[in-house]
Amino acid sequence: MAFTLYTDAKMTTEASSPYQLDFNGVGVSDFKLFFGSPYVYETLKPKSDQQIMLIPASRLKKWQAGGTYGFGNIVEPTVANGCMYQCLGSGQAGSNEPAWSTDYGSECTSGGLVFVNLGAKFQPTDIRLALKQSDLGSAVSGEALAIGTELKGGTAIPVYIRVTNSNNAVRTDRTDPCISIRLNATTTETVVQTG
Structure with missing residues (x-):
């Protein structure tokens, strides 16, 4: 088409x-x-x-236990909290969901992966x-x-x-577009x- x-x-x-x-x-x-x-x-x-x-x-995807993520992938928690998080490495997430902080720039881990809070998710x-x-x-x-x-x-x-961008924070989804x-x-x- x-x-x-x-x-x-x-x-x-x-x-x-x-x-x-x-x-x-x-x-x-x-x-x-x-x-x-x-x-x-x-x-x-x-x-x-x-x-x-x-x-x-x-297009924002929910985090998945055991999911495979690449550098730059952007996810949100399984129970949305209004924020989006970027993976800072590559590999497999752990079985436990990260303790997602709503503080801009904060980091959390799952398995060997680190996710950083990019701020309010694009809507x-x-x-x-x-x-x-x-x-x-x-x-x-x-x-x-x-x-x-x-x-x-x-x-x-x-x-x-x-x-x-209705949020005051610097925001980007350049590595993994979140809306379409x-x-x-x-x-x-x-x-x-x-x-």
Whole structure:
């Protein structure tokens, strides 16, 4: 399926998915991507919803006993406490869950692995989506963006995105992106032309 987010209106370069967040404190990042397919013979339709929708979603994984982690992987406790934690090594977690501290920069261990508190976890509500840049200010945080009942390939739809860091801490998920924009359940129809 070629319907996805692109960095250009000609749909030649797919956008980095998921988008990585990197803030040096409170801030806002606005940017524009393009949704569509470069293939004119494709048509996208929703499976059960009335509209095709782009939906802000969490990708943050829960810590797992005995789980294998690589340097930079980001997790949250099995019982969420509002924070995200980055693994500072590589290997297997122990059978006991770390004693997660909610203090920014604090470290905790599981097996031979060390996890550092990166601060408040990124939330889907940190994202606003709109079809016009002027609508970003009034867009509802975390709300899905309806983009049509049917989309034909060959036409790119501009999607304006605002990501806000509402926390004063320096926060980044550059090593393991924690939120993304997903597509609701859709189906792609392909019209094959015979000559």
